[in-house]
Amino acid sequence: MVLSFIGVLALPAWADYPEKSVRIVVGFTPGGGPDIIARHLAQELGAMWKQQVIVENRPGAGGSLGAAAVARAAPDGYTLLSVSSAHAAAPAIYSKLPYETKELTGITLTGVSKYVLVVSPSLGITSLQQLLRTVREKPGRFNFSSAGVGSGTHFAAEILKARAKIDVVHVPFKGIPEALSETVTGRVQFFMAPIANAVGPVKDGRLLPLAVSSRERDALLPQVPTVAEAGVPDYESTLWFGLLTSAAVPRAIVDKVSADVGKVLSSSTTRERWQPIGIEPRPTTPAAFDQLLAEEIRVFTEIARGANIRAE
Template sequence: MQFSFYSKLLGSLALLGSVLTLQSNIAHAQANVANYPSKTVKMIVPLTPGSGADIAGRIVGKSLTEIWKQPVIVENRPGAGGLIGTGVVVNSDSDGYTLLVQSASYAANPAIYKKLPYDLKSLTDVSILGTSPYALVVSAESPYKSIKDLVDAAKAQPGNIPFASAGVGSSTHLAAEYFNQTMGIKMLHVPYKGSPEAIQETIAGRTAYYMAPLQTAIGQIQGGKVRVLGLTSATRSEIAADIPTIAEQGFPNFEIGLWVGVWAPSATPKGILQKINTDINKALQEPEVKTAYAKAGITIKLMNLAETEKFVRSEINKYSKIAKDAGIEPQ
């Protein structure tokens, strides 16, 4: 009888200890959310400096530094179409202090690689920083003066004329493949380390064209170093109202855009994810951010966590279809 009493007492104490531990953990987690961020936040951009994601990330990061009263550092980790930098975030602590800032390449990669070095479920969608069209650019000295000129040349030499991208599996790669597919042409893909390199090679005439993010190419466009044959948006851009869209040149359904998003390790507390999303949306409405975005040709897209997740899933499906229809074999 006495043994039974002590056994029950020990069981009750163990249960009480578990409850107290749970309450302590909950309180600790709530404190972490309330105090976030309490130190430097690192944004990993898995692309080169000057890329679309890098530009948007630095603009928003500067504003978040002021909102959070903590440093927000942008760190470039390019390579393998963004896979290297993405892997850094996947393997980081799930505390909200290491975030991924990536372009639509995040959605394009699964369509190109048979096996990613990480599971998509290892990351969770946090926010969309903005969208912009691609500008199909050729060298200012290029013989191609229109979309028709480029398409006619490609049809005359199927598979021989090169086009540039910011890397295998990047969004610029699949945007170009979508263009080639729509036009019924075959061209030779030449991947580079990032957008700056792809643009320079196109300026030099070593590739026929590059599907450049508008914010990346705007300086070369305004400086007369490249010629834009068309934008990939449905309507003209405010920052480049004199440049026609590809759609208005006889391809009314042609539309594909670049976007930049933010991700965090999937085990990051929901409260921290919500705070990051809310504060990014707050930053996007700051006058300085709006002005910088306007100059770069970036359109603001305010989305909550659920809307962001829905958008990213739809983009993954879209790029998968583009790759399949283009006959791209996963590597």
Template sequence: MISMLQKHHQTKFSRGLLSFSLLALFTTSPSIVYSQTDTYPNRAITMTLPMAAGGTSDLVARMLAPALNEEFGQTVIIENRPGANGAIGEEFFSRAKPDGYNIMLESTSIATNPWMSKQTYDARKDFIPVILMASVPLVLVVNEKVPAKNLAEFIELAKKQPGKISYSSWGNGSIGHFAGESFKISAKVDILHVPYKSTAQSISDALAGQVNSVFPTLPLAIQHLKSGKIRALAVLSAKRSPMAPEIPTTAELGYPGLEIETWFGFFLPAKTPDAIVQKVYQVASKVIQRPEIKAKLEEQGFRMINSPPAEFAKYYQAEIARYGKIVKEANLKDAD
């Protein structure tokens, strides 16, 4: 009888303890999550940059870093992880902890890579688009020795020598590669693609005359136009850039559909708490709206955007689909 009573009390005690434990779990868990996000960040943040030093992404990252340090109240460490048009850095970032201490600054390449390389991650699902900050148009430039003074002459030259005129890019699947292929489709010409491992290399060989042309971002082109070693034929956009109003657009030259720009935004790993996503968005948005930073970016030809997470996510998925259509139309493969 005593034994049965003991078992009865033990059972009631166990049930009571379980109920208390569950109650404690459900009542304390939200506060635990809250405290983790409320104190974010409390240590250094790594900014993964899937591109090499010297490119436009690197330029943007180093322009924003000091202000990000101030707004976060923590050091933001830039870590370049270049290779395979950003796919190496993206793969690394896809395995990062979703705690907000690793953010990625990426460009349009993240939307082209799914179509041009075999990936161990899913670019559509493994990243959270946080903020679309700005974009900048690409520009067609040719080496000084190319006997074409304008876009019409360049197209005529290319048609007379199919497969002979070359253009460089910073890798298969890069936005420079897609600009070249889009140009081939629009102008109905056959020009040779020569891929390099970095933006700096692709521009360097265009300057040296190893390749005939290249499609860099406008800020990078401007740096070299004054040397006289390259000549700008057209900005791949609908409107002329205030940074270089003398360069005509592809739209006004008869190719309104040939508009290629590269955009820049921050991403976080999938499953990052929404409170942290919003925090990073608020900080980044505040930084790019600083008058001195906004002025610097606009002076270099950037168009400010500042899209929040939901809006950026929709745009990002549309961009992936858009470049998929170009891949199909141009019959592109990884080796192209």
């Protein structure tokens, strides 16, 4: 009896995790990929854990305000962070972040997707080649929208700008909905929009898709060529999403959350829900996601230096 009682006392603190509600912070406005993924995970993990999982949007500074909140949170695994590719861009464009990258650790990659270059039908341009030709005839007079300086949508367009050798002006907005809206009206000429957000306006005719950012065409828009097919060789830009937490959280908790999220991502429910918006579930180990983050930060830093992209 004594040995049995001692054994109960010796159970690690994470054995019954989670014992209370869990918070998933999103550093962007509602409606974008990190938010869509966080809300799906909240629903599925809540059912699995028998605990409430709350999504909290804390937009600002390219997602770094939300990241800082998670880095400063109690390192108990009850505060998670849903991010997109923009998380790797932040260290590349901000001279000083409100957190250090080493203060956060990866839990898992959650999904991958792509961008689609869209224009307003009123622009009168129906192909990427026509857009590039028109832009080259009028250097500096065309502009493109983004979900903010340093966002994935910004970098996807900057890579196109560099590869295609075009002179276009960046117009950043607060988030994806605003960037889409300004493109629909034609006040901004084009937008490298996440396919999850673009497919609706494309299918109802408010936007015209010219190319997708991936190496291969997408099943959602099979008639739309890749940017490389449409005339910009070697172009590729992948949109990815992931989950992080404080680096001080015990490894056993990180591993448990990673395994449980992996179960959600591997389910047919997730695949069926995300397929119509062009997001492919892609679970990884924490170590694999950390490795991806380090490589993406390196790549974005090179792009930012070449294009002189700074948030200040």
